[in-house]
Amino acid sequence: MPDEEPTSIWMLPERQERSGPGRRPGYSREQVTRTAVQIADAEGVEAATMRRIACELGTGAMSLYRYVPKRDDLFDLMIDMVMGEIELPDGTSGDWRADLSLVAHQIRAAGLRHSWLIALLTSRPTLGPQLLRVHEFALSALDRRGLDIDDITGFVGMLSDYVHGAIRREIGWLEEARRTGLDPERWKRDYIGPYVRQVVESGAHPLFNRSLLESRTAHLPPAERFQYGLDRVLNGIGAHITSDISR
Amino acid sequence: MPDEEPTSIWMLPERQERSGPGRRPGYSREQVTRTAVQIADAEGVEAATMRRIACELGTGAMSLYRYVPKRDDLFDLMIDMVMGEIELPDGTSGDWRADLSLVAHQIRAAGLRHSWLIALLTSRPTLGPQLLRVHEFALSALDRRGLDIDDITGFVGMLSDYVHGAIRREIGWLEEARRTGLDPERWKRDYIGPYVRQVVESGAHPLFNRSLLESRTAHLPPAERFQYGLDRVLNGIGAHITSDISR
DNA sequence: CTCTGTTTGCGTACATCGTACCTGAATGGC
DNA sequence: GCCATTCAGGTACGATGTACGCAAACAGAG
Known part of the structure; x- marks a missing residue:
């Protein structure tokens, strides 16, 4: 029966190990x-x-x-396997700020361990079981805080957007250098460097220049820069929570 | 001289129309x-x-x-051409909230007109002149408000992350259906629908279920849903602006 | 054990991609 | 009119995802 009707990979069970006569599958x-x-x-x-x-x-x-079934499905499986690495407590702690921070840092760590994760995750909507587990944990961190479900969903989306964007900013240039085959040093010096220098020296973008030249967080350790932005996102959420002593 | 040393597309001028004897370029x-x-x-x-x-x-x-030079460079050019469609006033208005809203809605409109834009834009760091123009406008909207350059950059990044994420959520499933070749109706009913139904009926993700079933904004017109989240992001920024009567 | 039906392993093949290379035509300056 | 120069575009190569089909392996029936 070769006419497998197309269905989500999560609905398609793996071939059973013993479904009948024939060779045993050698892999999984x-x-x-x-x-x-x-x-x-x-x-x-x-x-x-x-x-x-x-x-x-x-x-x-x-x-x-x-x-x-298809290569794209393999991407979904890869994403979900990596999301499975994210360790979370059984239930939320009651401190929503700590819980969301935990999720954010765990996802960042996974995104750094697997530099392809964020690109795949944001290139297509996927809903594997492990991703659902993490998503549900983040949602429940904001439950019972006087927010309706739309606000909870919106805030978790906002947090998610920030985390993905921040990780991309953190590894983006490095990834791009690797992808083009040049070593990062040479790529920065000979490829993108001259252009950025020209843009800066043109003086046409004064604030962009300041963000490059006068920034203090730009020279901060990446983890602290991540935390810096994360705090602002969490503050934004906190401002909408009535009893906001963060717990 | 075929050994073009690799450099950013923005540094590589187009072949001159009249550099010497030979055929005139037929295209541009x-x-x-x-x-x-x-x-x-x-x-x-x-x-x-x-x-x-x-x-x-x-x-x-x-x-x-x-x-x-390469296909990837063409992607950068496509992005920048579409960013060029974004119409902005010559200077900021003084109302940072209105200015940032304008940028956000313009980018959303461009992202809906060109459903591939956000995927390309977030798949690789790019810094074309038109993108720089829009970025500079957003940065200057928050200038002279008592924020240091790191906060300004961070907030614009946060806004950017939200806009990209929101657009992706808005067109993500539709795009995916188109990409797989199925018409959206059939894709939703036969492909992803059964899986989502199974997830919901399992009852293992109560808050995810509520976000699907009890949401009011989920049935809102997309533009209003976008505005709804945008307001939350802008509120988060406003909370950090000392004289925050939004102007 | 032998036979048979089923299921997997995997080689072959095809369409499609980006792009390196090369040939020939077009064109302006002498 | 000749020639150096420059572009148009055909051919070709290696790589990709994957449809197809055959051979091998194995469980159960006799």
């Missing part, structure tokens, strides 16, 4: 996904091709299609 | 970019291949490389 969906994640970590997501993953597993490219 | 960088934008608008950015663009212009694929 989870194993394929883990290999793809490892390759993407080491060489970028564009290196995680079907052939390369299969080669790493010691098999042929087409074998992977026994475990994953 | 701007013309190639506009064609690419039109194709991407109509059929998605993945349809704007070098061959397709050239075909549309009535020429061969390789001819385009006389105007654009």
Whole structure:
């Protein structure tokens, strides 16, 4: 029956190990996904091709299609595997600020460990079980605080937007240098450097210049810069919480 | 001299129209970019291949490389052309809230007109002249309000993150349906629908369920929903402005 | 054990992509 | 009119996702 009707990867169960006579599957969906994640970590997501993953597993490219319907579905699986690395307590603590900070820092850590994560996560809507788990934790951190569900959803979205944007700003240029093949040093000096210098020296963008030259947080450790922006987002949320002694 | 050393597209001038004897260029960088934008608008950015663009212009694929070094550079040019559509007054009005709202709504409009814009814009750091113009306007809207440059940059980044995220949420599912080739109706009913229903019925994510089922803004016109979140972001900024009667 | 039906492993093949290279035509200066 | 120069565009290469089909492996029936 080759006419698999197209359905979400999360609805499509993996081939059972013992469904009847025939060869036993030599690999698993989870194993394929883990290999793809490892390759993407080491060489970028564009290196995680079907052939390369299969080669790493010691098999042929087409074998992977026994475990994953399409390459895009594999991306969803990779995202969800990495979201599974995010460790959260069983329930919220009651301190919404601490809970949301925890989620934010955990996602940042995952995004730094896997530099392809944010690009994939924001390139397409995906709703894997692990992502849902993290999302639900963030939502419940703001529950029972006098906010209606639309505000809760909106604030979590706002936080999410900030985290994704901040991580992108943190690794964006580095990733771009790697993607073009140049080493970051040379890329910065010979490729983007001259242009930025020209823009600065033109004097046409005074505030942009100040944000480059006069910034103090720009030379802060990235983690502190992240926290700096995160605090502003959390303050924005706190301003809408009536009993806002942050707990 | 074919050893063009790699440099930013913004530093690489277009071939002069009259540099010496030889044929006159039949096209222009701007013309190639506009064609690419039109194709991407109509059929998605993945349809704007070098061959397709050239075909549309009535020429061969390789001819385009006389105007654009690489395909990625063409993406930067497309982004900047669309950012050029954003109309802003010559200077800020003095009402920072109105100015930032204007930028946000203009970017949203551009993102809806060109459904590929946000995906490209957030997939790689780019700094074209038109993007710089818009960025500078947003920065200067918050200038002279008692904020230091780090706060100004941070708030504009926060706003930018929200706008990108909100647009993605607005067109994300629609785009995904188009990308997979199914019509949105069928995609929603047969593809993602059953999974979401299963998630909801499992009852494992009560707040996620409420955000789907009890939301009032979810059934609001998209423009109002955008404004709803935008107001929250602007409130967050306003809370940090000392003389905050919004002007 | 032998046979048979089922399921997986995987090689082959195809369409499509970006783009390196090369040939030939067009064109302005002498 | 000749020539150096420059662009148009065909051909070609390597890489991609993946449709297709065949051979191998294995469980159960006889």
